[in-house]
Amino acid sequence: MTTIRLPRISFILMLAALCSISLVKAQKADTLWLQKIDLSKVTQGWGTAQPNLSIGGNALTIAGQTFKNGVGSHSEGLINLDLKGTAQHFQAMVGLDDEAAGHKGSVVFSVLADRKEVFRSPVMVSGTKAVKIDLNLKGVQKLALVVEDAGDGTDWDHGDWVNAFILYKGVKPQVVGVIPSVKPYILTPLESPKPKINGAKVFGVRPGHPFMFTVAATGTRPMTFTAENLPQGLTLDSKTGIITGVLNDKGETVVTLKAKNSLGTATRKLKIVVGDKIALTPPLGWNSWNCFANAVDQDKVKAAADAMVKSGLINHGWTYINMDDCWETKPGSTDPKLMGEPRDANGMININKKFTDMKVLTDYIHSKGLKAGLYSSPGPLTCAGFTASYQFEDKDAQQWAKWGFDYIKYDWCSYGTISKGETVAECKKPYIVLRNALDKVDRDILFSLCQYGMGNVWEWGEEIGGNCWRTTGDITDSWSSMSGIGFKQNGHEKYAGPGHWNDPDMLVVGLVGWGPQLHPSRLTPDEQYTHISLWSLLASPLLIGCDMTQMDAFTKNLLTNDEVIDINQDPLGKQASLVSKDGGLEVWAKDLEDGSKAVGLFNRNTTKETVKATWNALGLAGKQVAHDVWRQKDQGTFADSFSAVVPAHGVKLITLRKAK
Numbered sequence: 001m002t003t004i005r006l007p008r009i010s011f012i013l014m015l016a017a018l019c020s021i022s023l024v025k026a027q028k029a030d031t032l033w034l035q036k037i038d039l040s041k042v043t044q045g046w047g048t049a050q051p052n053l054s055i056g057g058n059a060l061t062i063a064g065q066t067f068k069n070g071v072g073s074h075s076e077g078l079i080n081l082d083l084k085g086t087a088q089h090f091q092a093m094v095g096l097d098d099e100a101a102g103h104k105g106s107v108v109f110s111v112l113a114d115r116k117e118v119f120r121s122p123v124m125v126s127g128t129k130a131v132k133i134d135l136n137l138k139g140v141q142k143l144a145l146v147v148e149d150a151g152d153g154t155d156w157d158h159g160d161w162v163n164a165f166i167l168y169k170g171v172k173p174q175v176v177g178v179i180p181s182v183k184p185y186i187l188t189p190l191e192s193p194k195p196k197i198n199g200a201k202v203f204g205v206r207p208g209h210p211f212m213f214t215v216a217a218t219g220t221r222p223m224t225f226t227a228e229n230l231p232q233g234l235t236l237d238s239k240t241g242i243i244t245g246v247l248n249d250k251g252e253t254v255v256t257l258k259a260k261n262s263l264g265t266a267t268r269k270l271k272i273v274v275g276d277k278i279a280l281t282p283p284l285g286w287n288s289w290n291c292f293a294n295a296v297d298q299d300k301v302k303a304a305a306d307a308m309v310k311s312g313l314i315n316h317g318w319t320y321i322n323m324d325d326c327w328e329t330k331p332g333s334t335d336p337k338l339m340g341e342p343r344d345a346n347g348m349i350n351i352n353k354k355f356t357d358m359k360v361l362t363d364y365i366h367s368k369g370l371k372a373g374l375y376s377s378p379g380p381l382t383c384a385g386f387t388a389s390y391q392f393e394d395k396d397a398q399q400w401a402k403w404g405f406d407y408i409k410y411d412w413c414s415y416g417t418i419s420k421g422e423t424v425a426e427c428k429k430p431y432i433v434l435r436n437a438l439d440k441v442d443r444d445i446l447f448s449l450c451q452y453g454m455g456n457v458w459e460w461g462e463e464i465g466g467n468c469w470r471t472t473g474d475i476t477d478s479w480s481s482m483s484g485i486g487f488k489q490n491g492h493e494k495y496a497g498p499g500h501w502n503d504p505d506m507l508v509v510g511l512v513g514w515g516p517q518l519h520p521s522r523l524t525p526d527e528q529y530t531h532i533s534l535w536s537l538l539a540s541p542l543l544i545g546c547d548m549t550q551m552d553a554f555t556k557n558l559l560t561n562d563e564v565i566d567i568n569q570d571p572l573g574k575q576a577s578l579v580s581k582d583g584g585l586e587v588w589a590k591d592l593e594d595g596s597k598a599v600g601l602f603n604r605n606t607t608k609e610t611v612k613a614t615w616n617a618l619g620l621a622g623k624q625v626a627h628d629v630w631r632q633k634d635q636g637t638f639a640d641s642f643s644a645v646v647p648a649h650g651v652k653l654i655t656l657r658k659a660k
């Protein structure tokens, strides 16, 4: 029986094989239009992707031509596709949507096939004709469609993929969500009840100006603070650790601070520099915009100051409580709270009815050992349309100083209607005017330039007396926005240093929402570790953007890791730069004052990957001890490289010091 059955079976198998071969041969390719994929899984720096519409919700239009099919995106935009090995071909046209006409949007489109760039467009601005993409996808497994900012900030980067489709044979390619969700996990070790002094190790003040520095210390209370070698003119409150006074003579003093409780005594040196520079380390604080925006009011600001203390953040060096826009009156508004004369009879700026008394408010903030910040614009109106400083710069600087403010964020916005273009000279002009006004008041007011990077502000921000300057447009709590901004900072490192910092915008961890409604940051836990690690490496100002009265344990863990904060506050004041890159795997490093290096091993890809930092790339030689910064423990000695498995969109933050 077997002798008869075998040939029959093999004949049937042969027939089946032949049929399937001819079936494959005959199989027609199917078309997957880009607008038909699950758009809830794509990401972009702003807005929501919708089928056949621009990101602004209009018909897709590039250089006057309207397209029926496609998907509108926004830098940093990412569409990730799993091609299942069945894709044959990809075609699309790309360009900046006409809805961005008259604005300064500019984007670059790129396509990655299995992580290799196979297409890159020129810089596309408003009016640039759509560019065609035509790619063979045979054998490709993964396709990424990317819209990048072209280097001038992400504002109005409305990039369109039109007439975009994949031809495939067999299983349909699928869009993959960026990364699977991970539960928040805490890396920062529990705080010790023993005393420990944290925060800045160097502090600058101008001669004759009020001095205030709070010794940041963790450990159980009561705690007693003392200081050896405190210069004459300063006094230390032994219960609170707040040092106040005035120093009239230029020069440096190294003070030995002590914090004592029932469990012991901590000692740390603080260098006080009386001179022309302030902000010798990047400012650490909170700003009202990313949580409350328009909904900011006096109670919320007071509550933020209370929360900074109650949560213990103040014990890690966090200092500023900054009000952003919307504290002034709003010309033309019919909201009784915002209506009113912009200025008084003497030209001094008025506050709106959400606030009762700025001096009382800053006194309250100062009484807690914190500092106060405010916001204005060099134009006639702020970005949100409130009264601003144009032609009242001297008066405003006087008023802010009289009120007791320590920080001013000065936001370009409506100055665009005054300036004659965006040449470097025009960009500098209003900031020089305010610098001169600030120099006339007898108070140290940290000067924060906000003009989104125009005229390469990093190249001249220091020269015109800025203490920090925004290098980008506004951040939002999305991976594409945060990572797009953060990883674009390479090259700016040479412009940062004590007293002058690049500012890639405020933090988007915790409860954010641009008020009144708040939501938990849409960044995954790993993305939030990346955010804080990268901003610390970049020596960026760290301004918390969440509602601090509602911080969960995970958010506190992100903001209270003293070793991470130390990287940001390192007295050498170096900003990290990119030292090696392998696709989405990037190693960033910065030198620290003690001769060691802080190194971030970042994984920008959507799956777990091994990231390697070589001594060669880092400029190191000999054995190095790797120290895990988030976990605050050594990880061993390594001969010529350090590798770590890093989660999708995550980071491994280490320091490397020479082994003994």
Ligand code: GLA
Binding pocket: 289, 324, 325, 382, 383, 384, 411, 450, 473, 474
């Ligand atoms: C601009 C700034 C933001 C914020 C708002 C306030 O958009 O970039 O950080 O200050 O204005 O209106």
